[in-house]
Amino acid sequence: MLEGDSLRDKIIAQYDGMSPQLQQAARYVLENPQEVALTSMRRLARNAAVQPATMTRLAQYLGLTGYEDIRAHYAKTIRMRADGFAARAMERETASPDEGGGLARQMLQSLAAQISRLSEPQPLAQLQAVADHLHGARRIYVLGLRSCHSVAWHFHYVMTLLGEKTVHLDGPAGTSGDGLLHAGDKDVLLAISVSPYALHTLELAAAAREKGMAVIAITDSEVSPLASISQATILCPTESQTFFHTLTPALAISEVLCGLLAAHDRQGALEALQKADEHLQSLNIYANTIPRRRI
Numbered sequence: 575m576l577e578g579d580s581l582r583d584k585i586i587a588q589y590d591g592m593s594p595q596l597q598q599a600a601r602y603v604l605e606n607p608q609e610v611a612l613t614s615m616r617r618l619a620r621n622a623a624v625q626p627a628t629m630t631r632l633a634q635y636l637g638l639t640g641y642e643d644i645r646a647h648y649a650k651t652i653r654m655r656a657d658g659f660a661a662r663a664m665e666r667e668t669a670s671p672d673e674g675g676g677l678a679r680q681m682l683q684s685l686a687a688q689i690s691r692l693s694e695p696q697p698l699a700q701l702q703a704v705a706d707h708l709h710g711a712r713r714i715y716v717l718g719l720r721s722c723h724s725v726a727w728h729f730h731y732v733m734t735l736l737g738e739k740t741v742h743l744d745g746p747a748g749t750s751g752d753g754l755l756h757a758g759d760k761d762v763l764l765a766i767s768v769s770p771y772a773l774h775t776l777e778l779a780a781a782a783r784e785k786g787m788a789v790i791a792i793t794d795s796e797v798s799p800l801a802s803i804s805q806a807t808i809l810c811p812t813e814s815q816t817f818f819h820t821l822t823p824a825l826a827i828s829e830v831l832c833g834l835l836a837a838h839d840r841q842g843a844l845e846a847l848q849k850a851d852e853h854l855q856s857l858n859i860y861a862n863t864i865p866r867r868r869i
Contacts, residue, residue: 581647582607582796584636589797592635599624599632601797603644605813611648615641681815688811688823692830700808701827704790705834707806711762715754715782717743718766719775725766725792725821729828735850736836736843743778751778759786765804766828768794768812768819779803792827794819 585600592600602622603610610618619626629641638644691697708714714733718726723744730742743753757763763782767775776799779789783803791800791807801807808827812819836843854860 579607581636581644586796588636590802592632595624595628596632596635597797598622599628601795603632604796605794605811607648610645615645677815684813684815685820685822688813688820689826691811692823692826697808700806701830702834704806704808705831705838707788707790708762708764708831709835709838711739711788712760713757713762714740715743715757715761715763715787716740716766717750717763717775717778719750719772721819721821722766722768722772722775722824725824725828726764728825729764729832732829732832733835736832736846750774751781754778754782754785754787757782757785757787762788762790764790764792765800766792766824767798767800768810768821768824769798771799776800792824 582604585604589597589600599619599622602618602624606618606621609621613621615629616626619629622629629644633639633641633644636644692701716726716730716733718724727742727744730740733740741753741757743750745752754763763779765775765779765782779791779800780803782789788805789800789803791798791804792810793800793804793807794810794812795801796807796809798807810823810827812821812823814820
């Protein structure tokens with residue numbers, strides 16, 4: 575994401591009025607500015623799964639002459655650093671699929687770059703702001719369905735070690751929404767969803783807003799449906815070298831938020847963790863050796 579980018583701001587502002595094809599092209603441009611600057615229109619259209627003419631129509635919809643205006647804008651905006659994302663994009667264009675470890679190497683390098691991107695100034699400021707907001711809430715209702723369930727459950731589980739502040743909206747038999755029964759304007763909904771977005775997550779987020787709750791989103795795009803109704807949003811990249819999107823950055827965000835929340839009250843966190851350790855030890859949960867079989 576490029577800070578202070580007027581074209582990006584224009585795309586976001588006009589996104590809801592676009593046709594589905596233009597939205598698909600616009601979203602790809604938003605999420606891949608380095609690629610826009612470095613590749614041809616035909617290749618970019620192919621990667622975005624749209625026709626090349628759609629890229630031209632997108633430019634015209636935005637009041638530009640043609641696609642070259644979009645490409646030139648990003649080429650001018652992106653600084654080419656030897657260790658930057660643009661340089662890595664160029665390297666990826668020329669690298670052999672089997673070079674230096676093949677797919678496994680590509681996947682791990684991609685994940686490392688995505689995590690590194692989260693440590694830049696703007697994402698760090700967003701993380702701290704969200705942690706401060708969550709700390710001030712009476713309760714944090716946590717929602718993540720389908721693939722994002724693991725991220726929501728991880729956040730909730732870690733937070734239970736620190737106290738009783740979170741409520742996991744994970745009810746059986748379609749009762750997830752029942753957990754919002756006693757929620758109010760002093761509470762926050764932390765919603766996690768990435769494309770393709772789970773319909774029930776969007777419905778429950780809208781219901782939370784109607785109850786006066788603030789919605790905090792961990793999602794994958796500035797034009798995500800959650801972004802438009804959230805008080806604060808943390809963007810997590812999901813691009814993957816395989817057929818399934820990655821959730822590693824979202825899980826990293828969950829871990830960082832838990833750490834920041836614990837840091838708000840270090841003494842209280844320490845006391846809660848000591849109590850949790852004592853409880854788990856009393857239940858004989860863990861072991862360091864293979865137990866003997868009982869005969």
